[in-house]
Amino acid sequence: MTSRPFPWSGFALALATATGLIILGLPTLPILLMLLVWAGSLWLVGGPPPPPVEKRKNGGISRENIGDLLEHSESPVIVIENGRVVIANLASRRLLGSHILGQDARMALRQPEAVSLLESGEDGVAIVRGLARRKDIWRINRQSLEGGLSIIEFVNKTAEADISRAHTDFVANASHELRTPLASILGYVETLREDIDDLDPKMGDKFLATIQREGLRLQQLISDLMSLSRIEAEKHDLPDHxxxxxxxxxxxxxxxxxxxxxxxxxxxxxxxxxxxxxxxxxxxxxxxxxxxxxxxxxxxxxxxxxxxxxxxxxxxxxxxxxxxxxxxxxxxxxxxxxxxxxxxxxxxxxxxxxxxxxxxxxxxxxxxxxxxxxxxxxxxxxxxxxxxx
Structure with a gap:
């Protein structure tokens, strides 16, 4: 291990400064003490650097360190070696059970899509349904590490799927609710136009009353949809009036x-x-x-x-x-x-x-x-x- 070169230029500058101060008539003893402290600090600067952190002989990170890093991750993560689970963080043990440690990863996951990803031996992604509960949806990501290890991350997509399904259902229901009064209005308008000359006034008035009622219903439905949209957009804003x-x-x-x-x-x-x-x-x-x-x-x-x-x-x-x-x-x-x-x-x-x-x-x-x-x-x-x- 080599030392850093001593800063001779800095020491010479300190000596020249001390000499100049003595020539100017300043007290000699304080100047010599200051020179001594200065020289000592320069000596420390020129000393050998602290030893670097010793690298591991295998050039990688130990299995214990990987476990410590992953233990408190919010996402469930497991590490497999030769097809067996060697590390399972807290979130994965809650998801799959503590018994998965040491178990064949295919037995731990069980789902055909996950088993296919494991058996392929390649990095990739699989979508799995019903991993822990009947309707849950998970994305499984596999990534290879050094030393024959592979890390498997589980990303919960259930909430996204629920939101998407709720959006689809809402659009379908809203379309149905809007279509019903519109069909009624258009049907009665078409009847009025075709039979305008022969239509009994009382019957015509009844048709118009129906058109008015369905129009008001349509207006109320649109108003409620707009109200619901505004309220949902403001749901995180606490009113202060x-x-x-x-x-x-x-x-x-x-x-x-x-x-x-x-x-x-x-x-x-x-x-x-x-x-x-x-x-x-x-x-x-x-x-x-x-x-x-x-x-x-x-x-x-x-x-x-x-x-x-x-x-x-x-x-x-x-x-x-x-x-x-x-x-x-x-x-x-x-x-x-x-x-x-x-x-x-x-x-x-x-x-x-x-x-x-x-x-x-x-x-x-x-x-x-x-x-x-x-x-x-x-x-x-x-x-x-x-x-x-």
Missing amino acids: ILDFGKLVDRATRDAAGDRAVRLDMDSHGDFSVGGDEQQLEQMVRNLVDNALKYGSEDQPVTVRLQPQGDKRVVLSVQDRGDGIAPEHLPHLTRRFYRTDPGRSRASGGTGLGLAIVKHIVERHRGKLAIDSTLGEGTKVKITLPLAE
């Missing part, structure tokens, strides 16, 4: 009821201030009250209650007294275009988006939505929102 929730609920409830207000049973306890988007909260209340009035019995009241839940939350509940909803439908009520009775919903002007809009508004306001229903007794929707501090 402080509102009097009691007054907002009272106003929105009466707006939604219109000439059905005689069926309302309002029950409010106290004043409540919440942080929220006024337009969205009004839309939420109107949707709930309109649903309760439409699907509840016409001779029974709809109860709208506002009450505190502890010191930090307020609960809005809207309860109708109608036919109720079967238990198997309850988990799906907030899905887009989901209807328990499609014919009745369309006849009453429903778009199938009302509760989906309510759910997204509640989520944006960091609240909770609960729906309880008993067949033959009615349905109760409860929304819990945090009070403004």
Whole structure:
């Protein structure tokens, strides 16, 4: 190991500087001490460099180090040697089980696509379904390392597939919902044009009323789709306006009821201030009250209650007294275009988006939505929102 050359030029400069200071008449002893310290620092600079980190004889990274590097990776990763799993990080053990260590990799993965990738002996990618659960989807990446090792990485694609499927379903459902009123409108318009001279005025008026009704339904559907799109785009933005929730609920409830207000049973306890988007909260209340009035019995009241839940939350509940909803439908009520009775919903002007809009508004306001229903007794929707501090 060679030493670095001593910096003679620096030492000469230090000596010349000290000599000049003595000639100028400055005290000799401090100058000699300063020269000594300077020379010592230059000696250290010119000393041998620290020894480099010794390289491994095999020129690679040990298996232990690979395991340490991969252990806490979020992605499941295994390392195989001669077809057997020699390293499995924490995420892979949670995915496939701790027993995979030392096991034949083909037995650990089992799926035909993964086995084909392993047996090929080449780097590549495979898409595997049902690796841990029936509907999950994983992309498996194989990459060869030195020393006969291969690293297998698992990338979960289930969420992407779910989003893509939900998007496809949404487009298909929206197209169907838009096509139905359009087909009705076009059919009646075509009839009117063909029989305009011989058509009975009363029949013509009936056709026009149908066209108007389907047109309004189409308008409402487009409006709800636009509302849902705006709410989803803003779902991560927490509203910061402080509102009097009691007054907002009272106003929105009466707006939604219109000439059905005689069926309302309002029950409010106290004043409540919440942080929220006024337009969205009004839309939420109107949707709930309109649903309760439409699907509840016409001779029974709809109860709208506002009450505190502890010191930090307020609960809005809207309860109708109608036919109720079967238990198997309850988990799906907030899905887009989901209807328990499609014919009745369309006849009453429903778009199938009302509760989906309510759910997204509640989520944006960091609240909770609960729906309880008993067949033959009615349905109760409860929304819990945090009070403004």
